[in-house]
Amino acid sequence: MNVTMGGTEAFTRMLVDPKLRAPSRQCGQAPPRWLALGRALPGRARLPLGAAGFLLMIAVYAWLPDRDGARAAIVPTLASIGRAMADALVAKELWIDVQHSFLRVTAGFAAAAILAVPLGVLAGAFRSIAALLEPPTEFLRYVPVPALIPLVMIVAGIGEGAKVLLVFLGTFFQLLLMTADEVRRVPAPLLHVSRSLGANRREIVWRVLTPAALPGIWSALRMCNGWAWSYVVVAELVAATEGLGFRILRFYRFLQTPSIYAYLLVLGLLGLGLDWVFRATSRRLFRWTPGGGA
Amino acid sequence: MKLSLRDVGKSYSGRGGATNALAPLDMDVREGEFISLLGPSGCGNSTLRHCVAGLEPATAGAVARDGERVLGPGAEIGLMFQQQTLFPWLSVRENVRFPLTLARNRARAPGGARDRQAARVESLLRLVGLWDFRDGYPAELSGGMQQRAVLARALVVQPEVLLMDEPFGALDAQTREQMQELLLHLIQHHRITTLFVTHDVDEALLLADRIVVFSERPGRVLATLDVTFARAARSSELKLDEAFLHQKREIMALLRGRPRSETQRDRLLFGLTNTQLEQGEGGS
Numbered sequence: 164m165n166v167t168m169g170g171t172e173a174f175t176r177m178l179v180d181p182k183l184r185a186p187s188r189q190c191g192q193a194p195p196r197w198l199a200l201g202r203a204l205p206g207r208a209r210l211p212l213g214a215a216g217f218l219l220m221i222a223v224y225a226w227l228p229d230r231d232g233a234r235a236a237i238v239p240t241l242a243s244i245g246r247a248m249a250d251a252l253v254a255k256e257l258w259i260d261v262q263h264s265f266l267r268v269t270a271g272f273a274a275a276a277i278l279a280v281p282l283g284v285l286a287g288a289f290r291s292i293a294a295l296l297e298p299p300t301e302f303l304r305y306v307p308v309p310a311l312i313p314l315v316m317i318v319a320g321i322g323e324g325a326k327v328l329l330v331f332l333g334t335f336f337q338l339l340l341m342t343a344d345e346v347r348r349v350p351a352p353l354l355h356v357s358r359s360l361g362a363n364r365r366e367i368v369w370r371v372l373t374p375a376a377l378p379g380i381w382s383a384l385r386m387c388n389g390w391a392w393s394y395v396v397v398a399e400l401v402a403a404t405e406g407l408g409f410r411i412l413r414f415y416r417f418l419q420t421p422s423i424y425a426y427l428l429v430l431g432l433l434g435l436g437l438d439w440v441f442r443a444t445s446r447r448l449f450r451w452t453p454g455g456g457a
Numbered sequence: 458m459k460l461s462l463r464d465v466g467k468s469y470s471g472r473g474g475a476t477n478a479l480a481p482l483d484m485d486v487r488e489g490e491f492i493s494l495l496g497p498s499g500c501g502n503s504t505l506r507h508c509v510a511g512l513e514p515a516t517a518g519a520v521a522r523d524g525e526r527v528l529g530p531g532a533e534i535g536l537m538f539q540q541q542t543l544f545p546w547l548s549v550r551e552n553v554r555f556p557l558t559l560a561r562n563r564a565r566a567p568g569g570a571r572d573r574q575a576a577r578v579e580s581l582l583r584l585v586g587l588w589d590f591r592d593g594y595p596a597e598l599s600g601g602m603q604q605r606a607v608l609a610r611a612l613v614v615q616p617e618v619l620l621m622d623e624p625f626g627a628l629d630a631q632t633r634e635q636m637q638e639l640l641l642h643l644i645q646h647h648r649i650t651t652l653f654v655t656h657d658v659d660e661a662l663l664l665a666d667r668i669v670v671f672s673e674r675p676g677r678v679l680a681t682l683d684v685t686f687a688r689a690a691r692s693s694e695l696k697l698d699e700a701f702l703h704q705k706r707e708i709m710a711l712l713r714g715r716p717r718s719e720t721q722r723d724r725l726l727f728g729l730t731n732t733q734l735e736q737g738e739g740g741s
Contacts, residue, residue: 352538352540355536355542356538356542358512358529359530359534359620360559360562360610361562362559366559374544377546449546451546451547451594451596453596
């Protein structure tokens with residue numbers, strides 16, 4: 164008993180007496196803000212850090228290649244990529260390509276969204292509709308989109324319609340399922356209360372479930388828009404007379420590697436820009452969410 | 458009778474056979490009466506709430522309101538839960554106005570009533586003390602404020618019965634007390650028939666005209682007690698009153714599964730006489 168008591172006392176003394184305590188590393192000091200856990204980064208730190216990320220990527224690239232000799236065609240110098248970029252910006256082609264790809268993506272994606280979101284809401288709201296729509300949708304969504312290209316060409320030819328259709332097929336099924344999931348995630352008490360306040364079924368679906376699920380649906384749209392760009396490029400690689408994907412294939416045929424890089428940069432920047440638009444709209448539309456829609 | 462429950466029972470069928478959530482229950486609620494349903498969690502209180510609201514059919518018996526069988530939920534029964542149920546995308550004022558914009562309630566009070574609606578929303582928001590926060594979103598409010606907004610929204614359609622399932626259960630003690638006072642104030646001015654589910658003996662005693670004490674699962678009524686404190690005397694102060702404490706002790710003994718007679722028998726076994734017992738009670 165005595166021994167234990169002595170042990171406890173020593174332990175307590177060690178906790179209290181700073182001289183006996185094991186040296187710890189400045190435990191009283193808060194870590195710098197950019198390393199703090201669970202805290203928002205100050206807005207002005209965001210841009211420099213993002214720019215640094217890009218610079219790092221460019222630095223790694225610049226450090227990579229053997230700048231002269233045969234490998235110039237594989238990993239061209241930054242200067243030649245810059246020159247190709249400048250040429251592309253001056254030439255009409257780039258703008259025509261961007262315009263075509265953009266219109267194809269937007270047409271297919273908008274059609275998919277207009278149909279899939281309401282259907283997804285219904286599937287999320289009514290078990291019977293979910294049971295009807297979801298199994299075939301799940302099946303179709305696992306068919307890889309590139310595998311559909313030959314069939315799409317047989318059905319819709321090689322014109323604009325084919326590319327739009329491919330984008331539509333690539334995003335419609337995903338969107339439907341993601342929307343239904345978001346609607347099912349709306350808390351049940353919200354439904355109970357709506358019913359007890361006198362809402363009928365239609366009002367519950369469109370005035371309660373839909374707005375409640377809308378932030379989630381919006382981020383599903385944002386993701387699907389990204390995928391839509393992959394599908395359009397795949398479609399253009401196969402058969403097109405303009406568009407970003409088509410042009411990249413052309414550059415490949417003439418071994419204009421710097422131009423390929425320039426176009427990839429354009430694709431990346433387009434994606435970044437669209438993503439920003441989706442996020443900014445979300446912040447504006449969904450100020451009411453606890454995170455302020457961000 | 459405002460509400461009458463006849464042999465209302467509920468069992469769920471699951472993997473392990475049927476689970477009995479609520480033993481058949483008979484209960485009558487008078488117009489304007491405030492009833493607290495008190496019991497340990499999982500005693501079937503919430504199941505009863507669902508059956509009365511018409512959200513879930515009872516597996517036995519029937520619930521009737523004004524002699525008519527309750528078949529589905531409607532604006533006649535207002536609901537309030539422990540979780541706040543405001544629509545997060547609407548401002549506080551839009552939340553309170555929401556029920557008035559539903560087709561069914563527009564049909565009940567038709568014609569050029571826009572101004573009257575706005576006035577009604579305003580008076581309720583003032584009543585619950587949220588007028589200054591009318592344009593805020595629910596996420597910007599504290600828990601107590603959110604529940605006050607829920608209360609205003611429930612009252613805007615003038616429900617005939619208010620069903621509250623531990624509405625203050627998630628609030629801190631002080632906010633809870635404020636909400637109880639607000640509810641007392643409301644009851645005094647508009648007598649609404651209320652069923653109030655709670656685990657808190659103090660809360661049940663403070664608010665109710667009658668307390669129905671439930672046993673653990675499957676919920677069975679242990680006792681029905683009348684609470685006779687004058688409405689005017691009801692405030693947080695009452696909780697310290699001798700008579701209040703006496704009744705509280707009685708209920709707690711019930712909830713512990715030891716009816717008063719048993720407690721007395723125990724004490725007799727320990728060599729206390731009835732007189733000693735009463736003296737002891739007076740002294741404590």
